[in-house]
Amino acid sequence: MTAERPVGALLVGSVNLATAADVFRAAGTHLAQHLRYVPDGEPGERDNWLVFQSGVFDRHPDVELAPRPDDGYGHVLPSYRLRRGADPRGIDLRPLGYADAAESSYAEFRRLRGEGALPSHVRFQVSLPTPAAVVATFVDAGDQPALEPVYEAALLAELRRIQDVVPSGDLAVQWDVCVEMAMLEEIGGLFTPWFGPVLDGVVDRLARISAEVVSEVPLGFHLCYGDFGHQHWKEPADTSRLVEMANTIVDAVRRPIAHLHLPVPADRDDAEYFAPLRELRLRPETDLYLGLVHAGDLLGTARRAAAARTAVPRFGVATECGMGRTPRELIDGLLALHAKSADPVGGPLTVAMA
DSSP: OOTTSOBOBOOOSBBOSSSHHHHHHHHHHHHTTTBSEEEOBOOGGGTTTTGGGHHHHHTOTTEEEEOOOSSSOTTTOOEEEEOTTOOGGGOOOOOOSHHHHHHHHHHHHHHHHHTTSSOTTOEEEEEEEOHHHHHHHHBOGGGHHHHHHHHHHHHHHHHHHHHHHSOGGGEEEEEEEOHHHHHHTTOOGGGOOSSSSHHHHHHHHHHHHHTTSOTTSOEEEEEOOOOBTTBOSSOOSSSHHHHHHHHHHHHHOOSOOOEEEEEOOTTOOSHHHHGGGGGOOOOTTOEEEEEOOOTTOHHHHHHHHHHHHTTOSOOEEOOSSOBTTSOGGGHHHHHHHHHHHSBOOOSOOOOOOO
């Protein structure tokens, strides 16, 4: 293994293949020695991140459709509010679908690992949206403070069930932090916070939900600038906002953090983009993954890696967001590109205990 190359790869979450079994097989074929954990690719109703969660609100009798302001998403995303007279304290939004999906996919994971399609050290990764992201996306602004604790309770109940179904030695959990980055960037519209100060409110929420992940389970954070219509809602000027968020998370989360993932736009192979990473204060147990890998761009990936190395000495590779909207015929090549761009991880993950 050479010091000049990235080490390891992370699959952020979504992978545009038909089934979880297809994702596990493809990951095992191309990246068996580069991954610490592997997701199921979020197939079926989960193929567009959290959009399927609209059904959770739609089917509950105490929730109704609300007019949606012109925020750029109203043509595809509904908005919901409490029915008049409904008491949010009596609302249980379960099931959300995440625990059912994890139980089904973990059975496939175990089967294929038993057949040798995946190496024995690789864990099953469950990527979850934050409660704040779902509430910001689907709840009318006037009812966000009332329905946020309702949705958070439901999601944490799903997390507990996932941890009951998947043994701690086989599980990894990742929080997808996208809407919160938009709040920090003051994008407005759909991304308008109902709490403040914004950074403190975001990180307090992340710390609270992270405390529900048992200490034996690796926990990671995917910081994201969105991929709606194959575009970010804002192109980051550099990594300074990401570093600010990451350092605040590290200070607030009172348990080990196994990995942190940061996006890298395809056209940023300049040292200036990565320079703020010099201020990143990660703990020794935390792996850094950078979204350097863009489809069909091996040389560009190498240039971006070289630029990143001017600021931070060790990191692994990933795409900048999930691969759920990548054309299916490009997936094998994209997975292979991860392997060409990084060295193997060199062994199983040892989880640092709190």
